[in-house]
Amino acid sequence: xxxxxxxxxxxxxxxFATVRAEANLDRFDTGMQSLAVRLIHACxxxxxxxRIAYSQGAYLAGHRALxxxxxxxxxxxxxxAGIIRRYLPxxxxxxxxxxxxxxxxxxxxxxxxxxxxxxxxxxxHLEGAVVAVGNAxxxxxxxxxxxxxxxxxxxxxxxxxxxxxxxxxxxxxxxxRSRGCEFIALRGRRGGSAIASAAVxxxxxxxxxxx
Amino acid sequence: xxxxxxxxxxxxxxxFATVRAEANLDRFDTGMQSLAVRLIHACxxxxxxxRIAYSQGAYLAGHRALxxxxxxxxxxxxxxAGIIRRYLPxxxxxxxxxxxxxxxxxxxxxxxxxxxxxxxxxxxHLEGAVVAVGNAxxxxxxxxxxxxxxxxxxxxxxxxxxxxxxxxxxxxxxxxRSRGCEFIALRGRRGGSAIASAAVxxxxxxxxxxx
Numbered sequence: 001x002x003x004x005x006x007x008x009x010x011x012x013x014x015x016f017a018t019v020r021a022e023a024n025l026d027r028f029d030t031g032m033q034s035l036a037v038r039l040i041h042a043c044x045x046x047x048x049x050x051r052i053a054y055s056q057g058a059y060l061a062g063h064r065a066l067x068x069x070x071x072x073x074x075x076x077x078x079x080x081a082g083i084i085r086r087y088l089p090x091x092x093x094x095x096x097x098x099x100x101x102x103x104x105x106x107x108x109x110x111x112x113x114x115x116x117x118x119x120x121x122x123x124x125h126l127e128g129a130v131v132a133v134g135n136a137x138x139x140x141x142x143x144x145x146x147x148x149x150x151x152x153x154x155x156x157x158x159x160x161x162x163x164x165x166x167x168x169x170x171x172x173x174x175x176x177r178s179r180g181c182e183f184i185a186l187r188g189r190r191g192g193s194a195i196a197s198a199a200v201x202x203x204x205x206x207x208x209x210x211x
Numbered sequence: 212x213x214x215x216x217x218x219x220x221x222x223x224x225x226x227f228a229t230v231r232a233e234a235n236l237d238r239f240d241t242g243m244q245s246l247a248v249r250l251i252h253a254c255x256x257x258x259x260x261x262r263i264a265y266s267q268g269a270y271l272a273g274h275r276a277l278x279x280x281x282x283x284x285x286x287x288x289x290x291x292a293g294i295i296r297r298y299l300p301x302x303x304x305x306x307x308x309x310x311x312x313x314x315x316x317x318x319x320x321x322x323x324x325x326x327x328x329x330x331x332x333x334x335x336h337l338e339g340a341v342v343a344v345g346n347a348x349x350x351x352x353x354x355x356x357x358x359x360x361x362x363x364x365x366x367x368x369x370x371x372x373x374x375x376x377x378x379x380x381x382x383x384x385x386x387x388r389s390r391g392c393e394f395i396a397l398r399g400r401r402g403g404s405a406i407a408s409a410a411v412x413x414x415x416x417x418x419x420x421x422x
Contacts (some may be wrong), residue, residue, distance in 0.1 A: 123300070148212065162254065193405055
């Protein structure tokens with residue numbers, strides 16, 4: 001067997017050093033740099049740095065919301081499972097409503113997916129929340145529709161749906177018309193729950209100089 | 212708001228049709244084709260088809276093991292969260308030992324990561340199991356070390372660790388010397404829990420003609 005690195009601190013150090021050496025992070029401020037490093041670390045692709053779209057205040061808005069105790073609303077269980085609980089600064093709630101017993105019937109009632117129906121159940125928690133979409137384009141599309149219809153606005157929308165039908169389009173819609181919300185997204189088909197969780201973890205862990 | 216597809220069946224149909232139209236799947240038999248389609252669907256990248264390494268009997272071995280009731284051993288909670296339980300043919304156990312209370316001390320004792328230590332706790336379940344590694348290269352490396360030292364062999368090893376330190380190397384080791392185990396892996400840095408879960412879901416759901 002070939003030798004391999006077994007020290008977790010050294011693995012993290014080498015990983016983040018490789019990302020910083022290979023990725024093009026110049027356009028980001030310190031907060032977004034640390035977030036971009038975590039996104040890249042989660043997917044193994046330095047080139048995704050070039051596809052990150054975001055609003056200028058997104059990093060600080062998300063970081064402050066978590067410090068103030070905002071809940072994290074996730075579109076699927078995997079995103080929730082990837083959030084490192086010890087990073088969360090205020091014992092924040094992580095809410096996933098996809099498997100709520102009301103969701104399947106509600107999806108039929110509104111003529112949309114279960115993922116979209118689950119987003120409607122976020123409404124009591126939406127104001128000032130951190131929203132993390134790591135799977136379903138319909139969840140992101142429907143959230144924007146709800147905000148258009150007057151739903152409360154989250155502090156930041158983390159838009160990372162993945163795939164071939166609606167993922168690129170929903171993120172383009174968010175980046176073009178974010179409805180006055182701060183946002184961070186990965187343009188195109190790529191995304192996924194590990195990337196969405198990594199974005200939450202980056203907002204939660206804060207800047208290196210705060211640690 | 213632009214119009215978007217809201218019908219889940221139609222979203223799946225269009226997604227899989229796009230993958231089949233764009234990905235190069237000719238080298239795969241039917242089982243591996245359906246697995247490759249699910250991997251691509253999980254990450255939004257058709258080009259990963261060209262980086263899948265596998266042993267000839269891997270798909271059937273994994274599928275039969277699940278039918279026979281084999282447990283699924285996952286290296287992190289996210290992989291477990293991504294497994295679609297209703298696909299599992301025999302109410303199979305999904306086992307994640309990363310957060311077992313014994314894991315941190317055991318990691319110190321063996322001088323390896325928590326992920327590697329957690330793999331040692333799989334030992335009573337390893338024989339004939341489906342192993343899904345979607346995060347930690349050290350989990351895959353250490354599993355191979357354990358098999359070298361005489362641990363029972365799983366039915367199939369799904370190798371999808373991700374990242375910059377050891378991911379490519381651990382998967383290259385698996386593909387070059389699989390210790391007589393069936394395996395499916397994604398060469399290089401890319402991987403992750405969504406892809407590992409998708410591989411399990413593909414083995415569980417079986418071939419389209421069986422449904």
